Amino acid sequence: MDYHELGGYVLLGLILFRIVWGFVGSTYARFRQFLYSPAVVLSYGKTILQSDSKAYAGHNPMGGLAVVVLILLLLMQAITGLFMTDDIFFYGPYYPSVNDEVQKLMSNLHHTTFEVLLWFIGIHIVTIVFYEFYKKQRLISAMFTGRKHNVTDSGISDHHSLKALLIMGIASSLVYCLVVVFAPETIDYF
Numbered sequence: 001m002d003y004h005e006l007g008g009y010v011l012l013g014l015i016l017f018r019i020v021w022g023f024v025g026s027t028y029a030r031f032r033q034f035l036y037s038p039a040v041v042l043s044y045g046k047t048i049l050q051s052d053s054k055a056y057a058g059h060n061p062m063g064g065l066a067v068v069v070l071i072l073l074l075l076m077q078a079i080t081g082l083f084m085t086d087d088i089f090f091y092g093p094y095y096p097s098v099n100d101e102v103q104k105l106m107s108n109l110h111h112t113t114f115e116v117l118l119w120f121i122g123i124h125i126v127t128i129v130f131y132e133f134y135k136k137q138r139l140i141s142a143m144f145t146g147r148k149h150n151v152t153d154s155g156i157s158d159h160h161s162l163k164a165l166l167i168m169g170i171a172s173s174l175v176y177c178l179v180v181v182f183a184p185e186t187i188d189y190f
Contacts (some may be wrong), residue, residue, distance in 0.1 A: 001088075001091040005090060005092075008077075008081040008082075009175055011077070012075075012078035013168070013171045013172050014171075015071060015074050016073060016171040016174060016175065017167055020076075020167050020171065021167060022071075022189060025160060026146075028057060028058030028059070029058075033059075034060075034067065035065075036057075036064060038138075039072065041062060041115030043061075044062055045062060046112070048062070051135055051136070053135065055148060060076045063158050066127075070120060070122065070124070073116060073117050073120060075116060075180060078115060080109045080113065081110055083095050083106035083107075083110075085103070093179045093180075093183035096182065096184055140160075147186065154163070
């Protein structure tokens with residue numbers, strides 16, 4: 001459970017980082033670059049099975065929507081974990097601050113969200129493989145290099161390392177404050 005707890009805190013920090021990065025990060029990481037209207041998403045969805053559909057330098061309209069859904073699911077997983085217990089060794093920092101009803105709700109949401117995440121991740125991997133081999137859009141290499149070979153746009157030109165480190169430091173500090181400094185007083189269960 002110690003690793004599970006630590007992993008949850010790291011996940012929360014990474015999600016907070018990604019949300020901030022969606023506003024101030026590199027061009028193709030910004031939400032405004034890949035969030036499209038419902039009409040554009042539906043229109044793109046009609047071309048999904050076409051091997052020659054338009055390639056985007058960043059996320060395509062459906063991929064952009066998937067990013068938001070994944071961020072929300074991971075955020076829900078991390079937040080609900082703060083209210084969890086294993087009834088043996090682990091009590092989340094906010095577990096003692098809520099009543100039994102809320103504890104049960106958080107537990108149900110935590111477990112349900114995990115199941116949804118597994119399905120979502122599976123679909124995401126299948127989709128990447130589909131794009132890689134059927135549509136010939138090299139997404140896997142683009143994830144590492146920041147460039148797609150079949151797109152005329154120049155790709156990511158600057159990695160913003162200093163800005164990223166600063167935001168990660170802020171996100172880490174915020175998580176530390178949430179789970180240590182400002183967490184409700186713990187109850188000694190043993």
